[in-house]
Amino acid sequence: MMVKKIENKTSLVWKMAIASAVSWEVAKLVGSEHPYLAPLSVILCLQTTIDKSIRFSLHRIVGTAIGIILTAYLVSHLHMNGWILGLLMLGGTCIAKWLRLDETVLHQVALTILLVFTFERNSKDYAMDRIIDTMIGVIIAILVHMFFFPPDYTKKAAESFQKLAHQLSDILLELSKWVQSEWRQGKGDLVEYKMNNLLQELHTTKEMLQTASQSLKFNPISKKHKIILSRYQIQMQKMNAGYEYISNIVKTLKEWEKEGILSSSDKTELGNDLKMFSEFFDDFKGIQQGEINNWKQNEQNMLVESLRSKMLLYPPPSHKVYKVSFFLETIKLLENL
Incomplete structure (x- = not known):
């Protein structure tokens, strides 16, 4: 059993490294100023099974979209402080809850709001890069998971x-x-x-x-x-x-x-x-x-x-x-x- 665990970890290490490298380069090719966002999605979306990876990826995309829609426009018109951040998070997560979305989506909404709230002022393309790079990372993570030593127990x-x-x-x-x-x-x-x-x-x-x-x-x-x-x-x-x-x-x-x-x-x-x-x-x-x-x-x-x-x-x-x-x-x- 220990040997099997080591084999699974070895497979994950290779998948994570290869998918992260590819997603970074693809993000740069499409003009992203924040290519690290694509490997971030790869790392998060590589779950124990392909099914779990796909479900997590969908939750991440939906959560990211809700967070960006709510935050991208408002952030340039609001004063940056913890109270405003808290209100944005409350609004975004309440919307996700009202839509009866999974708990994972709530976390992704909150994470996106935090990052967009922090970086959009310094980089006007951050919100757009985030949604595009997230899609790139998700797609590459799933493809690598499916065709490069797919999980099989x-x-x-x-x-x-x-x-x-x-x-x-x-x-x-x-x-x-x-x-x-x-x-x-x-x-x-x-x-x-x-x-x-x-x-x-x-x-x-x-x-x-x-x-x-x-x-x-x-x-x-x-x-x-x-x-x-x-x-x-x-x-x-x-x-x-x-x-x-x-x-x-x-x-x-x-x-x-x-x-x-x-x-x-x-x-x-x-x-x-x-x-x-x-x-x-x-x-x-x-x-x-x-x-x-x-x-x-x-x-x-x-x-x-x-x-x-x-x-x-x-x-x-x-x-x-x-x-x-x-x-x-x-x-x-x-x-x-």
């Missing part, structure tokens, strides 16, 4: 997904061992602790998949990775079902353990069922960048069908409330796989 999402699958499989295996060989040894608290970590990883993976999906918006070379992420989203439904199953089963097993009644046949049967689920989710670790191995998928299907057939042979027992609960939760999970 698909690989990170895949790594997070596989880590989640590993944790889910391990907990199911832990439950199997608990039932078969560690009954009455107080394993419930340890499993619940691991479940808390699993829940955190589940949320992390969901957020990572969402971030990866957002990073592919407006990405010109993202078609294949969009397909990959859609596969992961489908598999996440099974992960959710797996977590819900474990959560309910652990409560049942803890209560069952207090009673202490678990026959050898029940230990074998329940332990084997949990082990099969562990093997099922363990195969998810074999998914590489969304490419699901057909052999692995067939093996998963065979595991599920085998367990489903076995469950049909044993109708829900009526004499043991805990086994009934275990049976019903297992059927529920099978319906979601």
Whole structure:
């Protein structure tokens, strides 16, 4: 993960340097007396994803336009002091608020009013340069972001997904061992602790998949990775079902353990069922960048069908409330796989 962060920072460093240099030169070519305004927009508009960059850029353009329209004419007719600046900011930001614009626009309005208020007296072209250079910086920042190593978090999402699958499989295996060989040894608290970590990883993976999906918006070379992420989203439904199953089963097993009644046949049967689920989710670790191995998928299907057939042979027992609960939760999970 640290290597990935370094790679992302390296990409940002190069993008910022190249886009800033190009935007400065383009601003000079169109006659700007304040070419530094174009790189300023580049630096501000290079966000983590192309989608965020575009939205921030639009907010910056709108905020800049409102600030210039309100300030450019008045500044030459008003005395320069803090109270006048405050009134202009109040008026500009109230207009943006009245138009129900984003909070980012409010900041851009205030920033533009401050800079135009300060520099327009000394340079009559500042307001015009600001709007033109802002457009130049925004366009160049987005183009560089799109075509020069565009943001793509698909690989990170895949790594997070596989880590989640590993944790889910391990907990199911832990439950199997608990039932078969560690009954009455107080394993419930340890499993619940691991479940808390699993829940955190589940949320992390969901957020990572969402971030990866957002990073592919407006990405010109993202078609294949969009397909990959859609596969992961489908598999996440099974992960959710797996977590819900474990959560309910652990409560049942803890209560069952207090009673202490678990026959050898029940230990074998329940332990084997949990082990099969562990093997099922363990195969998810074999998914590489969304490419699901057909052999692995067939093996998963065979595991599920085998367990489903076995469950049909044993109708829900009526004499043991805990086994009934275990049976019903297992059927529920099978319906979601």
